[in-house]
Amino acid sequence: MDMIAGMTAKDAWPLFLRAHAALTDAIESRLSAAELPSLLWYDALWALERAPDRRLRMSGLAQAMVLSRSHLTHLIGQLEKAGLVRRTQSPEDRRGTYAALTEKGATMRARMWPVYRKAIDELFARRLTPAQAMAMAAGFKRLLAGLRD
Amino acid sequence: MDMIAGMTAKDAWPLFLRAHAALTDAIESRLSAAELPSLLWYDALWALERAPDRRLRMSGLAQAMVLSRSHLTHLIGQLEKAGLVRRTQSPEDRRGTYAALTEKGATMRARMWPVYRKAIDELFARRLTPAQAMAMAAGFKRLLAGLRD
DNA sequence: CTGATATAGTTCAATATTGAACTACATAGA
């Protein structure tokens, strides 16, 4: 990894913010141009698809996605209306609700993935050296670990 | 820089998204707890403060902040109402508007900075090794350069 | 100069997002 003169963590922060804004903007544009749902929907569908039995408790999903509870309620409402997710009551805790991926939801996620993958590849992965990518991944993990308190 | 087994740029992407969401959330909470305006306001004030004559054209500021034009119009409207910014007509181009930082705006930014700096420091800078921070800064620059086409 | 096209910024209506109640159920301690 090359040293860049005088570059510190303080310099990295504003670049972090701009890179995030510009990248998510570009990716949303591509999804939208392909008449596909947003990144937010993708994230929810993918989180559910990876989960045991393809379902998660509302609060678990909210935490995984870093979303407020009311936002998640609304999001799942939309996904449910679109038939991509269905709610089921938790038998263990009668207050609890599961959001479960439907077949249609899995199909939609699979349809989105090629477009999303191509965007990640072209706009993100290809632009970084392997060393940069690894340093970022390791760094992000540390940042996330630091916030779980 | 340590190698982490099997870590690739593809792994870095979802971590990037989550780290951004969690960090901005945490920072907004601190600003809000200190009864200070949002990160968005800070960004606008700081962009103006650095600019020649402490002012920028609306479109220039929108581009620098990665914001839609209508969003920027609204944001500057709020900042103006709060007395932190004032609009002036461009003499060269009568369609053009400058957003100019007021003294009150500079004072507010200065008041926000200690809280913001402390958050960046504790939640971001301190958690990264110098090598990680440099790799990130360099990587973000490349990502941003790749998007300007 | 004139008409055609492009650019700067705003407005407006639709949609997204947030936080503060609120409802229902669960858990712990007397």
Next chain:
DNA sequence: TCTATGTAGTTCAATATTGAACTATATCAG
């Protein structure tokens, strides 16, 4: 058991954000 307190999720009202018109000015080709 009974009360108190905590947790899961939703609702509602307030605020933020977006994209599609729209207004005004600029630029360019003839």
